[in-house]
Amino acid sequence: MLNIGFSLLLLMGAQAQVPFTPADYFNPEKYLVNPGDDIWISLPGGIPFSTLDEEVSVVVFPVALDGVINISGMPQIYTNGMTLRALQETVADLFASVYGGMDVSVGLARSASFQIPVTGQVGRPGIVTVNGLSRLTEALGYAGGVVSTGAASGVLVISLSGDSTVFNLNDYLMHGNMNSNPLMQRNTRIHVPVTAATILIEGAVLVQSVDLESGLTLANRLVVEFIPGEYAREAIARVGGASSSANLDGCYVCRVNTDSIPAIIPFNMQGTAAFVRLQPGDRVVVPSSPDFINVTGQVIATTPVPYSPGMGVNYYIGMAGGFNSVARRGGVKVVLSDGTKIDVELTDVVPPGATIEVPRVPVKFWEEYLTILTGVATVVIAYQSIFN
Secondary structure, X not given: OOOHHHXXXXXXXXXXXOOOOOOOOOOOOOOEOOOOOEEEEEEEOOOOOOOOOOXXXXXXXXXXXXXXXXXXXXXXXXXXXXXXXXXXXXHHXXXXXXXXXXXXXXXXXXXXXXXXXXXXXXXXXXXXEEEOOOEHHHHHHHOOOEOOOEOHHHEEEEEOOOOEEEEOHXXXXXXXXXXXXXXXXXXXXXXXXXXXXXXXXXEEEEEEOOOOOOOEEXXXXXXXXXXXXXXXXXXXXXXXXXXXXXXXXXXXXXXXXXXXXXXEEEEOOOOOOOOXXXXXXXXXXXXXXXXXXXXXXXXOOOEEEEOOOOOEHHHHHXXXXXEOOXXXXXXXXXXXXXXXXXXXXXXXXXXXXXXXXXXXXXXXXXHHHXXXXXXXXXXXXXXXXXXX
16 A cells, blocks of 8 residues: 655645656666666556545655665565666556556656766866766766867776777767767766877867866867868867857968978868868968957967057057966067968067967976975975974
């Protein structure tokens, strides 16, 4: 007989506040029920034999640490290795058998948290906390995201037994393929291997990162994984696409051939012509439109600055917040819209569509040594002042 002892978490009728998980968020046939999950059961006509007349009752049952669900008056349900779909069918069959064809609905009220290790080419390798509804991109985001030397096309999810599955996150980021961004499971770990080769993408591009903390941001220069057979336009789309300030018909690839002479290969982001298939080490450049000047390197805020005819280098650096503390003011360069790089003075006029590069002051070994000695001396003085 079912009674109020059914569950301490009894919610009935319009007052039910069960946190239903959206049905389209995950596939019940792929979600594995975890110890600590909460499962809701909706019963028509109220709780049987409870003398309550509500039309619908919702009861929440926890999955015990041993994977068992206990329902009063029914056999125990062992969920180890069971998908949510299988659990739904099992519970429905039990109620139909015990209570003369009673039709019930079953779903996930809450997914339990667990920890998995993330290793390899991520920003913060270590243990991350996820749950059964967390996807691979979220777990990697908690670990700082895939770094520039990581192979996002070959992320490994490894089971406790050592079996591994390879997932291509680029397929998810570019095409939204959820099969390439699976739900997380207990007793697994994630490993991001080192990419075999890289390319450089720079200019007016956006960065779509798997790091949840960064989201979609503007970047001036980005080292990314080289994907064999990929076109330049596809690589730009893979990282997030061109920004609103991009000169779409002025893009080009800078490639250094075996004779060490760089070749400039133009392509148009808007048309179907001039596809450029990339090679390892290529530099893909998306220049700003003539209405903007890109300011990169050691400034306060690397950002496109609206173009003003006749204005000099110092004006655009000032519009980007000015030099930061490690900028080398005497080594500023300007990259013209055709890819030519020239040395400039701060008073030189900047042409439309150019990029200003502010280099960093080189750090000498004795400066690092002096910094270490100063830190040690500070600790010694502090120690003496306390104990003398």
